Amino acid sequence: MSVNTPELISQALLAGLSTQMFRYYEDRIPQDASVLVVSNHRSFMDAPILMAALSNPIRFACHHYMGQVPIMREIVTKQLGCFPLEEAHNRQQSFFVQSQMLLQSRQMVGVFPEGTEPMVKFTVPNMVGEFQRGFAHLALRADVEDLAILPIAIASLEEVNTSGFPLRLLSLFDPSEPLFKQSGWHPLVIYRRVAVLIGRPYWITPQDRKKYRGKQARTVVAEVTEHCHKEVSDLLHQGCY
16 A cells, blocks of 8 residues: 555545535644544544545544445555454454554554444534543553644534435444444535644653553543543534634
């Protein structure tokens, strides 16, 4: 896979869909560091949008089923460079191992901490759901120097909402996911105009890691998660209004 391929594909997707993208606070992007990107997530366009905005390939952790569906697998893994999570029983450990290796080689890693739910339910542009804490655990336990978590808000300014395919179709590729067992259709959100607002990075310090190894582990995980959630939420409100 060419290092420029994901960025070029992302730019081509935006051009093909006639999507206008506006980028704000690009001076906040860390330089010469390992970067863990966290963002809100409503559309199949989110990963390409972020790659185009940061002008950099980002190795996104994506849902298990994306590595099972034939055509989707080729696009997501081979062209965009994402890595699908494994089945539920080995998902967390696999995520930590793959992500740490990528961060150690100074590649950007991307995570959507809201999980699958906002992708399979119609949601409003100015709301962000609760963040799962896996990304905070990853950042605090990873053996990586100069690591920054970069929160980013994707704010839809104009979009088209349509339906893609029956949700239950996805249960053929991942029967362990309860969200795929409900009736209805997988929504598709297509951005016409979108703002990408880059937040203040959270740098992981030796003090953070010391807390994580001790009795304050739960506290520091909550602090990291809440900082990123608040940053994305505030920027999302700013971008949508």
